Amino acid sequence: MKTVNWPAWPQYGDEEQAAVSGVIASNQLFADRQVRQFEDQFSEYVGVEYALGLGNATEGLHLALAALDVGAGDEVIVTPYSWISSVSCVLMQNAIPIFCDIEPESLGLCPADVERRITKRTKAIILVHMFGYPAKIAQFVELSERYGIPLIEDASHAHGASSDGRKMGSFGAISVFSLHQRKSLSVGDGGVLCTNSPTIYEKVRRLRSFGHEELSYNYRMSEFAGALGQVGLRKLDAHNVVRSSNAEYLSELLADSSDYTVRLGRPGETPAFYAVLLDVNTPIPDLNFQLERMTQAGVPIRKTWGLLHLHPHFNPDVAPARGLPWRDDDYDGIMRTVEYREVLLPVATGLCPDNVLELYVHPPTGPREIEFVARELKALRN
Numbered sequence: 001m002k003t004v005n006w007p008a009w010p011q012y013g014d015e016e017q018a019a020v021s022g023v024i025a026s027n028q029l030f031a032d033r034q035v036r037q038f039e040d041q042f043s044e045y046v047g048v049e050y051a052l053g054l055g056n057a058t059e060g061l062h063l064a065l066a067a068l069d070v071g072a073g074d075e076v077i078v079t080p081y082s083w084i085s086s087v088s089c090v091l092m093q094n095a096i097p098i099f100c101d102i103e104p105e106s107l108g109l110c111p112a113d114v115e116r117r118i119t120k121r122t123k124a125i126i127l128v129h130m131f132g133y134p135a136k137i138a139q140f141v142e143l144s145e146r147y148g149i150p151l152i153e154d155a156s157h158a159h160g161a162s163s164d165g166r167k168m169g170s171f172g173a174i175s176v177f178s179l180h181q182r183k184s185l186s187v188g189d190g191g192v193l194c195t196n197s198p199t200i201y202e203k204v205r206r207l208r209s210f211g212h213e214e215l216s217y218n219y220r221m222s223e224f225a226g227a228l229g230q231v232g233l234r235k236l237d238a239h240n241v242v243r244s245s246n247a248e249y250l251s252e253l254l255a256d257s258s259d260y261t262v263r264l265g266r267p268g269e270t271p272a273f274y275a276v277l278l279d280v281n282t283p284i285p286d287l288n289f290q291l292e293r294m295t296q297a298g299v300p301i302r303k304t305w306g307l308l309h310l311h312p313h314f315n316p317d318v319a320p321a322r323g324l325p326w327r328d329d330d331y332d333g334i335m336r337t338v339e340y341r342e343v344l345l346p347v348a349t350g351l352c353p354d355n356v357l358e359l360y361v362h363p364p365t366g367p368r369e370i371e372f373v374a375r376e377l378k379a380l381r382n
């Protein structure tokens, strides 16, 4: 197999250098003016009233649940297909994750399965827009209103994605974005929590920084992240155009192959393509080996993520010293009697991780690299 010089992501340059040097020169390194400016710009970009800069998105998810008073004995609806933080945040509040199945179009939570698993204990729904593909947001907003259960959007992959012209992260009671180095808006480590509610805003502001009498945290964003975030935000839309044309070109090049389907989102949606997802329609012999060869040739491609209901956090061999919230005597919900690894999630299990591939197409990746990967994918059959 030939090799390709796939461009690295992220690529920091003069603007980022100047932003960081400016912070040093200001002699003010913890959250201050740069963070406030970034928050103002980010809230305007997403189309929400408030944005709060944090150390990372995991802190944001934790604060989201704390701000909603989710606690011991409460259930929170979660997806099995995400990064661990989208579910471990529930354990941080001593609450009980309820895994629901995903739907095959966006790989986000399935509204019907979520509705089926709502109980009197359900205190929040955490919806993830995986790899920047909008989940079925309109149905979740409706469900959230009908049952009076707050919706938290984990938009960690979805900077700039939209549905019917409205940005992801502007629909839920709270949304959270990751600005981790690998993300499309990349500051090293960073996160943002957005909301339209002045009450939630005030509470999260207190909780993120040693807030008065309440149990609270030090989850502030640094000035460096605030300064870098402003640069990244200025570039985000142009970068997303590159991601989306790479996805479309790949789809075009693979159109004559029945082996793969490139996911381009549904009508009315603009995915952010944090990665492009491709379905593997028929089994490929030695797929793991073939993907390893492609990775070694320089292509950032791999099978997608494994499922979280199988994670040791929810299936420990030995219960941790603090115990397991679903084994608490006061809890008599469904997870009292069902093992997490045995929860039935047929759509998620059928697709992840073996039948979906993720390919990173960040700028300056362009036609040359996309043509290379299309050729290699087709050759896997030969």
Ligand SMILES: Cc1ncc(COP(=O)(O)O)c(C=O)c1O
Residues within 6 Å of the ligand: 055, 056, 057, 058, 059, 082, 083, 085, 086, 128, 154, 156, 157, 177, 178, 179, 180, 190, 191
């Ligand atoms: C969907 C999702 N949510 C949350 C996180 C946590 O983000 P952070 O690393 O900023 O804590 C990640 C990290 O990759 C993620 O992919």
